[in-house]
Amino acid sequence: MAPPRHRRPGFSRKAQLGLFAGYVAAVTGLLVGIGLIVASHFDPQGFSTLRGVATDLAAPLTNGGRAVVRAIGNAGGEIAAYWNAGTQNAELRRELALSRAKLTEARILRFENRRLKRLAHLVEATPDKVVVTQVVGSSASSARRLVTLAAGASSGVRQGQPVRSAEGLIGRVIETGQISSRVLLLTDASSTVPARLVRNGLPVLATGHGDGRIDLRVLTAGVAPFRRGDLIATSGTGGVYPPNIPIAVVTEVHRETAIGWPLADPARLDYAVVLKIFEPDLPPPPPAVTGP
């Protein structure tokens, strides 16, 4: 098939100029776009207000979307139940399915109960919490690992605050809107957390790997302290992250480094606690220098 000759403006001066102006606009905008990327390289927080407004606008969509996803899941179950009821001994089967579903439901409820209790305990035991909220979405198509929280500046969430779940550390708030905020996950390649080995207190650094895993590096050279199954927790060094929040479990050991799997699985996070920025007690001021 021959291509349509839609980019030939003919002899009309006006149409030719219009087409030319369109290209000028496109190229100018293209350069502006590249400029914006470079600008956000030098000032990553530069457009946070605009981005905050966008996440706020998307938050109801995301929340509504949750209900839709749940409804679709339910519909599947209902169709299956209809087919079962159509069989010969529908009565018995339905009863069996019902009790089985009830049993599963009870198990799920028990599991959820245990988790919520743990979270409730955590919420009571955490004096430095800002807000308890839900994880509502993530940047599933971008190379950066971010999740969206259903609470923003109006609930006291600020940039830089650490976020945890009942299982462990999730990450750090990097953008806030009025009713929503974005969290940089531990597993993002630009996230580094000062941590320590729980077994012997050795300081380590936990850096995201970008694909769901965490790189662990020991600060002292020449030692190989990691063992499979070791627990890594925050050390509180340098502030921001409070000490003793579990981060990861070591799954793979190399010589001085190890690969860990985060304890708070981002794919099934639902509740999260935003914490205040941890400020360690200031060291005593250095002794005044007296002249010789």
Add this chain to the structure above:
Amino acid sequence: MSRIEAAETRTLLPLRARVVPIATTMAASALAVLPFVSDTPLLPPFGLLMLLAWRLLRPEMWQAWIGLPLGLFDDLMSGQPLGSAMAVWTMALLALDLSDNRAVWHDYWHDLLVAALILTFCIAAGWLAAAIVAPVAGLQTMVPQLLLSILLMPMAMRIAARLDRFRLAR
């Protein structure tokens, strides 16, 4: 069809015919905020798929600058650094204009091949934009997303064709 003719028919088109392509592309971009939490970048860039499908179906409908507003909206929805989809989508549309001027013929498979090349370029460039702003994982983490996007492209083209019938229906 000459350019003048195209301009005249465009202004004569009813509101629906002009709004539907833009609205569906924006809706596809907004799919990125669906409550789907994942560890690796797996979801395809739906907005880009829709944009390409419309552009391949109706080359005369949009000028290249349409990538700027639609890309800005996509950036705001997807969490990519601001300006990345703006620049990359516009580059893609300019490249499509160039290839349209050069190509002697085109058919379905040709369109699909062009779309696959452009998707590869756009996903790699989007990764580069994210990597300029902050360190990210290696380019190989984008491969599953790319394959999924290319496989979904025929579906996007079908959807655009269906929507086009609705768009122009009297």
